[in-house]
Amino acid sequence: MTDASLKLDETTRSRGRPRAFDMDAALDAALRVFSERGYHATSISDLTEAMGLASGSIYKAFKDKRGVFLAAFTRYRQLGRRRLEAMIASATTGREKVFQMVMYYTELSHGEAGRKGCLVVGGANDFALLDEQTAAHVATAFAADEKLMADLIHTGQADGTIPQTVDADAAALAFLCFTKGLRVIGKTGRSQQEMIAATEAAMKLVT
Secondary structure, rough: OOHHHHHHHHHHHHHOOHHHOOOOHHHHHHHHHHHOOOOOOOOHHHHHHHHHHOOOHHHHOOOHHHHHHHHHHHHHHHHHHHEEEEEOOOOOOOOHHHHHHHHHHHHHOHOOOOHHOOHHHHHHHHHHEEEEEEEHHHEEEEHHHHHHHHHHHHHHHOOOOOOOOOOOOHHHHHHHHHHHHHHHHHHOOOOOHHHHHHHHHHHHHOO
């Protein structure tokens, strides 16, 4: 076999191999696009450009745009949960933990981060009536946040920093609505000061 045919054979084999890429970096790029544009306004060409992948590589790894979204959604929740839990762990009382959880969303709801929006909230808008499986992922994410908030309120009631008269479940739902609403309003360019003021007002729910 000649050198030329060896090179051709190697090229042919390499074309058949799946393209190696950094999955986490690719998904981080995808979630930025989905957060900013929403699912339906995001095209495969948008994803190929952001993720630095050929469309064939995307289809091979994720099957379709929906597969990319679900993978990005899972990573988004995992990373966000770690940051949220770290902030909560930094507080000592139940009420402080509630405040830190709300502040987590507050800090994501102004400036550049605010304009990028939230993949969970955007997913709720895009899939609530169109895709039952994906909508279930969003509902699960909402339920997890609501439960965590209720648990933190109960912690505050146990340590005396939150009154026993507070209905933990109702307050948790109210905080869920508030924090997700923050992410929507954040896309309109509200200032950090405005968002913090709103958070301080919301904390009256546990006073």
